[in-house]
Amino acid sequence: MRALVYHGPGIRAWEDVPKPGIIEDGDAVVRVDAVTICGTDLHILKGDVPAVTDGRILGHEAVGTIESVGPGVRTVKPGDRVLVSCITACGTCRFCRESRYGQCLGGGGWILGHKIDGTQAEYVRVPFADTSVHALPAGVPAQDVLMLADILPTGYEVGALNGAVQPGDVVAVVGAGPIGLAAIMGARLFSPSRVVAIDLADSRLEAAKGFGAHVTVNNSRQDPLAAVRDLTGGLGADVTIEAVGVPEAFELTVALARPGGRIANIGVHGAPATLHLEEQWIRDVTITTGLVDTFSTPTLLRLVAGGQLDAGRFITHNFTLDEFPKAYDVFADAANTGALKVVLSR
């Protein structure tokens, strides 16, 4: 079969590799029908994730068809169409019993395209299949469901739920890339009075309006603190969400929150960021961090099937699997191509 293989920083190839088979009793082998590329894959290609070694097949998001299952698998069978989640769950460890699957101690967590071969391939082996794949709902395009493999649960759980967005809140989201847009979409489910999107690129802010932002601020030429204070009687936002992963964005996200506000970090940080505790200690703020657990995936699947979440809105480009190198180029050059999520299908 063919797969997108990492060969060290800056080097990737769409090449022939052996087709995976069942290794453990709980495994499923899934024929990949549609797959996407994540910003995390670009971090890996830069060499930012040293746990990913030469020869690893990348990718942690897919929809596909079960090809074969190990003898321990009970809930899916060959021919079933499934969503392969970015998080794999053993289902029995302490953290899985608390629905904290991202922290799985039993061999799960974020393993696909990280510690084991991933989904950017014609076939992928998925461990703990019973607790790690989700049946596709009827009547929803498979590529829309693909958006629930990572970005939608991440924006919803680590952004909207950790930030505890309430009806009437003013929510400020720093960063309007795919994850920031997913956080906006998740926050809108709780009827905030205003969602403010902050980014340096007008094209992303334009997209943010389509995802439900009421106000957009380009912080290359507008002061986001002044804009948020204007909306909140000088107080600051009830909830602020960081969706970039650089120190300046985190520090802005903290500064934008009102006293007693909630600050949810989603961004993947590669460098230290300063928490100005000398300013914040007296302001009663709550700061949350997290890796997605995907405990919300069944909820989000029902919202997509019910028409309350337009997951397909993220998809800007479609390719075939054999166009993987080109799809990476388009996704990596989002500033010029306008790419949000690219989908590669058979």
Ligand SMILES: [Zn+2]
């Ligand atoms: Zn991802």
Ligand SMILES: [Zn+2]
């Ligand atoms: Zn576990």
